[in-house]
Amino acid sequence: MANNSGLGYITIEGNEGLIRGALLVVDVRGIPMDFRYTDYIRPTKLERILYGNALDTYLKEELVLQSLLDAVEAEPQLWICNDAELLDPLKNIGRVKAVLISPSTRQPLESVGSIESTSEPNVFLLQADGVSAPLRLAFAAGTRSDEIQNSAALLVEAAGTMELTEPFMRIQKALSSLASGTEA
DSSP states (O other): OOOOOSEEEEEEEEETTEEEEEEEEEOTTSOEEEEEEOOOBOOOHHHHHHHGGGHHHIIIIIIIIHHHHHHOSSOOSEEEESOGGGHHHHHHHHSSEEEEEEEOOSOOOSSTTOEEEOSSTTEEEEOOSSSSOOEEEEEOTTOOHHHHHHHHHHHHHHHTTSOTTHHHHHHHHHHHHHHHTOOO
């Protein structure tokens, strides 16, 4: 593994019928350092019967997430996901901090870098740049306040040169390109 640097974006899509995942590690300027993906996984009828309601969890955490994290070479300082169900397993398996980032509709906070608690546990608002609405940050249960502060500082640094949710769009475009057989 390379030394920890940058931000890692990870997404898993699909459900019990068909599931796949991908990750993109970028430096704080948004420049790609690593990209990994899985092909679609389709469980057999027998697997669906045997795993029952636990199938989705098994597919997401143990097949897709574990294989992606085992394959990554440029391990980031912070994993960013877009699915709350991934927060705890990502923090546990990913060996570094994990956060779910989503937009908010709030007015901008006092200044860049400002963090505000919300009524939800482990959820904060972060003013990552000088013009946008604050971002909603959700952390895994048990995340220490120093980890939250360090994550916020890294996100503010990156927001100076990149749009923090945009790499998710790059992942989707890359997966679409792979599925269609083009490398556009």
